[in-house]
Amino acid sequence: MLGSWRRIASLLLLIVLMVVLGVLFNRTQAVDLEAQNRVMLNLRELEKLDSEWNVNILRSHIGLNSNYDPLSTPLPRMRQLQLRLAAALPMTGNPKAEEALEEVKRALVKKEELVEQFKTQNAILRNSLIFFPPAITDLKTELNGIEGAIVPGRIVVALDTALNSLLSDILRYNLAPSPALAAQIERTIASMQPLRGDFSDSVSDTIDELGRHAHAILRYRQLENELEMQIANSRTAEAMEKLGGLFDTSFDQVLIEKQRYRTYLFAYSGLLLLLLMYVARRLVRSYSIIGEVNRSLQAANETLEHRVAERTAELEAQSERLKQLAQHDSLTGLINYGELTRLLAHALVRAGRRGDVVVAMFIDLDGFKAVNDTYGHATGDLVLCEVARRVQEKLRKEDALARLGGDEFVILLEEVAGRDGALRVAQQTLEAIRSITEAGGFPVRISASIGVASARGKEGFMRGAPALLADADQAMYQAKQGGKNGISFSPDSQWNEIVAVEAPVAGSAPAKTPVPAQDG
Numbered sequence: 394m395l396g397s398w399r400r401i402a403s404l405l406l407l408i409v410l411m412v413v414l415g416v417l418f419n420r421t422q423a424v425d426l427e428a429q430n431r432v433m434l435n436l437r438e439l440e441k442l443d444s445e446w447n448v449n450i451l452r453s454h455i456g457l458n459s460n461y462d463p464l465s466t467p468l469p470r471m472r473q474l475q476l477r478l479a480a481a482l483p484m485t486g487n488p489k490a491e492e493a494l495e496e497v498k499r500a501l502v503k504k505e506e507l508v509e510q511f512k513t514q515n516a517i518l519r520n521s522l523i524f525f526p527p528a529i530t531d532l533k534t535e536l537n538g539i540e541g542a543i544v545p546g547r548i549v550v551a552l553d554t555a556l557n558s559l560l561s562d563i564l565r566y567n568l569a570p571s572p573a574l575a576a577q578i579e580r581t582i583a584s585m586q587p588l589r590g591d592f593s594d595s596v597s598d599t600i601d602e603l604g605r606h607a608h609a610i611l612r613y614r615q616l617e618n619e620l621e622m623q624i625a626n627s628r629t630a631e632a633m634e635k636l637g638g639l640f641d642t643s644f645d646q647v648l649i650e651k652q653r654y655r656t657y658l659f660a661y662s663g664l665l666l667l668l669l670m671y672v673a674r675r676l677v678r679s680y681s682i683i684g685e686v687n688r689s690l691q692a693a694n695e696t697l698e699h700r701v702a703e704r705t706a707e708l709e710a711q712s713e714r715l716k717q718l719a720q721h722d723s724l725t726g727l728i729n730y731g732e733l734t735r736l737l738a739h740a741l742v743r744a745g746r747r748g749d750v751v752v753a754m755f756i757d758l759d760g761f762k763a764v765n766d767t768y769g770h771a772t773g774d775l776v777l778c779e780v781a782r783r784v785q786e787k788l789r790k791e792d793a794l795a796r797l798g799g800d801e802f803v804i805l806l807e808e809v810a811g812r813d814g815a816l817r818v819a820q821q822t823l824e825a826i827r828s829i830t831e832a833g834g835f836p837v838r839i840s841a842s843i844g845v846a847s848a849r850g851k852e853g854f855m856r857g858a859p860a861l862l863a864d865a866d867q868a869m870y871q872a873k874q875g876g877k878n879g880i881s882f883s884p885d886s887q888w889n890e891i892v893a894v895e896a897p898v899a900g901s902a903p904a905k906t907p908v909p910a911q912d913g
C-alpha cells in the first residue's frame with residue numbers, strides 16, 4: 394500500500410517537474426524580432442498616411458486639390474493597418490497598448506467624420522470663392538460700359554467702390570475671418586441694395602448673387618475653420634505616438650522577460666540534472682545491493698542443494714544399510730531367512746513358468762557346539778563366517794546362500810540340470826565345510842549334515858517355498874539321523890536316494906573318506 398502511494402507521488406512529482414520545465418522553455422522561446430519590426434513599420438505607415446491626410450486637408454482648404462479623392466483614398470489602407478496593429482497586440486502582453494490602439498481608432502473615426510463634413514462645406518465655400526472674383530470683374534466691366542453710361546455717375550462710382558471693398562474684404566475674410574470684417578462685409582452688401590434699382594436686371598441679379606455668395610463665404614469660412622480646429626484636435630498623431638511608445642516599451646519588456654526566464658531555465662535544468670544524478674546513484678546502489686543479495690541467495694541455494702544431495706546420499710546409504718540389515722545376517726553378511734523365502738518364492742514362480750527344477754539344501758553343522766564350548770563364542774563366530782565364505786566360493790553367481798540362524802544354512806539353486814548336479818553341489822559344500830581346520834588360531838574339526846529337496850515346474854510352485862524348505866529340513870534331519878556328515882535327499886523331491894559321500898563323523902572332526910548318500 395505504502396509502495397503504491399510512493400509510486401503515485403513520484404509520478405506526480407515527475408509530471409510537475411516536466412510541466413515546470415515546459416512552461417520555462419515556452420517562456421524562453423525566441424522573440425520574433427521580424428514580426429515586431431513589421432508592427433512598427435505598420436505604425437509608421439499609419440502615421441505617414443495620417444500626416445499626408447493632414448496635408449491634403451490643407452491643400453483642399455487653400456483650394457489646391459481639384460477634387461477630394463486624396464482625402465478618401467488612404468482610408469482603406471489605414472483601416473487595414475489598424476487591423477494589423479490589433480492582431481499584433483498579444484505580442485506586447487501589455488493591456489495599455491490595447492487601450493492606446495483603441496484611442497487611435499477613436500481619433501481616426503472622429504477625424505474621418507470631421508473630414509466628411511469638411512468636404513461638404515469646403516465644396517460650397519470653394520464654389521463661392523471661385524465665383525466671386527470673375528463675377529466682380531464682369532460687373533465692373535459692365536459699369537465701365539453701357540451700364541455706366543446709362544446710370545448716373547455718382548451711383549456707378551458708389552457701386553464700383555462697394556464692389557472693390559467687397560472683393561478685398563472677402564479675400565481678407567477668407568484668409569483671416571473676424572466678426573468686425575464680417576460686419577464690414579454685411580454693411581457693404583447692404584449698401585449695394587439701394588443702388589441695384591438703377592441698373593439693369595442682369596446687374597441687379599449679379600449683385601444679389603454676389604450677396605448670396607458673400608454670405609456663404611462668411612458662413613462656411615467660419616464653419617470650415619472650426620472644423621479644421623476640431624480635426625486638429627482629434628490628436629491622431631499624439632495617439633499614434635503614444636501607441637508607438639507602448640509598443641517599443643512592451644517589446645523591450647518581452648525581451649528582458651525572455652532573458653530572465655532563460656536564466657531560470659538554466660538554473661532549473663541544473664537542478665533537474667542533480668536530481669537525475671541522485672536518482673541514478675540510488676538506482677546503481679540498489680542494483681548492486683540486489684546483485685549482492687542474488688549472489689548470496691545463489692550461494693545459499695547451492696549450499697542447500699549440496700546439503701540436500703549429501704543428506705539424500707546419507708539417507709540412501711542409511712536406507713541401503715537398513716535394507717542390508719533387514720535382508721542379511723549381521724554376522725556372516727549372507728542373506729537371512731526372510732530374504733531367502735522371498736528369493737525362493739521368485740525362483741518357484743520362474744521355475745513354474747519354465748518347468749525348471751529349484752533345489753533347496755538345508756545345512757546344519759556337525760560338532761559346532763564343541764567349538765563354541767572349547768574355544769569360546771568368538772571362535773564359533775569365526776567358524777560360521779569361514780563356512781559362509783568357503784561355501785559361497787563354491788557356488789555360482791546366480792545361486793544363493795542364506796544363514797537361518799545358529800549353525801544352519803540354506804543353499805538355493807535354480808535351473809538345476811538333474812539330481813547329479815544337486816549332489817555335486819552338496820558334496821562340494823560338504824567338502825568346503827570339512828576343509829575348515831583352524832579358527833582364531835585354534836584347531837577345529839567340523840562337518841555338516843545336508844538335506845536336499847527339489848521342486849519342479851508348476852507342481853513345485855503350487856506347493857510353495859515353506860514346503861520345499863520343510864522338505865529340505867526333513868532331509869537334513871534324516872542325514873543327522875543317519876550319522877551326520879552326510880547328504881540326504883527328500884523323498885518328496887525328484888531324487889529319492891541317499892548318496893553316501895563319507896561315513897558319518899563322530900564328534901567335531903570330519904571324516905576324510907566319502908560318505909554314501911542316504912535315502913530319506
Ligand SMILES: Nc1nc2c(ncn2[C@@H]2O[C@H](COP(=O)(O)OP(=O)(O)OP(=O)(O)O)[C@@H](O)[C@H]2O)c(=O)[nH]1
Binds near residue numbers: 724877
Ligand atoms: N559362536 C556362535 N554360536 C552360536 C550362534 N548361534 C547358536 N550358537 C551355538 O551353536 C550351537 C548349536 O548347537 P548344535 O547344533 O546342537 O551343535 P552341534 O555340535 O553342531 O550338534 P548337532 O547339530 O546335533 O550336530 C549352540 O551351542 C548355540 O549356542 C552364534 O551366532 N555364534
